[in-house]
Amino acid sequence: MPQKSIQEPAREVPLYGEYEVAVLGGGPAGIAAAATAARAGKRTLLIERYGFLGGMGTAAGVTNFCGLHGNVHGEHHRLVQGIASELLARIDRLDGLNKPHLILGKVFAQAYDTAAYKIAADDLLATHKVDILFHALGAGVVMTDERRIDALMVETKAGRRAVSAGIFIDCSGDGDLAAWAGVPFEVGDEDGHPLYPSMMLRLNGIDPVRAGDAWRTIPQLMEQATAAGTHRFPRKSAIVRPQRSGIEWRVNFTQVAREDGHAINGIEPDDLTRGEIEGRKQALAAFEFLRTVPGFEKSYIVDLPPQLGIRETRRIKGGYQLSGEDVLGCASFDDSIGVNGWPIEAHVPGDVVFTFPPIPESRGYNELPYRMLVPEGIDNLLVAGRCASMTHEGQSAARVSGACFVMGEAAGSAASLALAGNRMPRDIAVEKLQEALRQQGAFIGRGQAVPQGL
Structure with a gap:
């Protein structure tokens, strides 16, 4: 039409x-x-x-x-x-x-x-x-x-x-x-399928002593949570690393896809709109999981960026x-x-x-x-x-x-x-x-x- x-x-x-x-x-x-x-x-x-x-x-x-x-x-x-x-x-x-x-x-x-x-x-x-x-x-x-x-x-x-x-x-x-x-x-x-976009987030309120090198242990904790059925993750690889202050960490567990499983297309307005909403949902789910990780129990989301990360x-x-x-x-x-x-x-x-x-x-x-x-x-x-x-x-x-x-x-x-x-x-x-x-x-x-x- x-x-x-x-x-x-x-x-x-x-x-x-x-x-x-x-x-x-x-x-x-x-x-x-x-x-x-x-x-x-x-x-x-x-x-x-x-x-x-x-x-x-x-x-x-x-x-x-x-x-x-x-x-x-x-x-x-x-x-x-x-x-x-x-x-x-x-x-x-x-x-x-x-x-x-x-x-x-x-x-x-x-x-x-x-x-x-x-x-x-x-x-x-x-x-x-x-x-x-x-x-x-x-x-x-x-x-x-x-x-x-x-x-x-x-x-x-x-x-x-x-x-x-x-x-x-x-x-x-x-x-x-x-x-x-x-x-x-x-x-x-x-x-015609581009790389998957991601929604980043930053957390504050982390106890850096208790968190330690959490980026080394989090992948295993993700596997355990998946096996137990308590959490589902859009991708295996996760980025969880401290910023300069130590109490603030950057996080990326996300992979934003369309309903057909292919990547959101960053030059399609409707795709971008759905991607922003889905990205924030995934960011929230990642945060809820991280609150179960030692040192992250009292953390909170300090920033969700202005836009989805297009690759x-x-x-x-x-x-x-x-x-x-x-x-x-x-x-x-x-x-x-x-x-x-x-x-x-x-x-x-x-x-x-x-x-x-x-x-x-x-x-x-x-x-x-x-x-x-x-x-x-x-x-x-x-x-x-x-x-x-x-x-x-x-x-x-x-x-x-x-x-x-x-x-x-x-x-x-x-x-x-x-x-x-x-x-x-x-x-x-x-x-x-x-x-x-x-x-x-x-x-x-x-x-x-x-x-x-x-």
């Missing part, structure tokens, strides 16, 4: 501003892209739907940086440097950064306080003189030429506004800007699609703009399955090619973050915050080089981009010495 529609009258849309670079989305990729472009002297605007930065890391309550580190021949190193180091230093000065902790005994992740992340990101962008437009939802594009975006339309409290720019960078996570411009994309696996929606088609084979084979690329040290993290029905490159035999990281940021068909657009050009398996690894920082910094640098040379982003000299990234302190592989320390 054809969908009913309403004809919207034509209207004049006020121009919010004219910029050299406009970035849609304020997650790790957007933060890095905007800060890098502005630091290079380009008039830059960052547009964000919420009133704060951080993307899924704050809006979905992830509270944990994954992919900053890598296991290089059995030794741990922080591989993601550059603009990410500036942000981490600011979070640390606010006493909001945990020491890195081991995941599955193989790779480090690093937790943070969400309030500190928000404040640190504000300060980073202010330092580099980025203009920010909060509470602005991208709504479409204007194109008088099928290969060039003239303006991005955004919805604000003051109504619809237009933003014009020489180069646009899509860091929306969902590939919204690219899709509006007609860039081809894929969603999910070969059957995968659209992935644009660019000059190269990073694959699962690239991740597990620790691939190298002539046009590398940084590296990813996170393994394939497959959210399969009822479980989370990690697949690592050989450790300690391999170097433990793959390079990320510039081509994955350059979409097909549009001349003044770059795409960075989890919606960049990757296969389903490749995205299962390189979607995490570490790789997003890498892609964002490269996109911001590429935009500034393209503008300076009056070129399209796809036509810049990659060697100049790589040199610029090295000078900014980034580690791009390509024979460069591996950064020391964590």
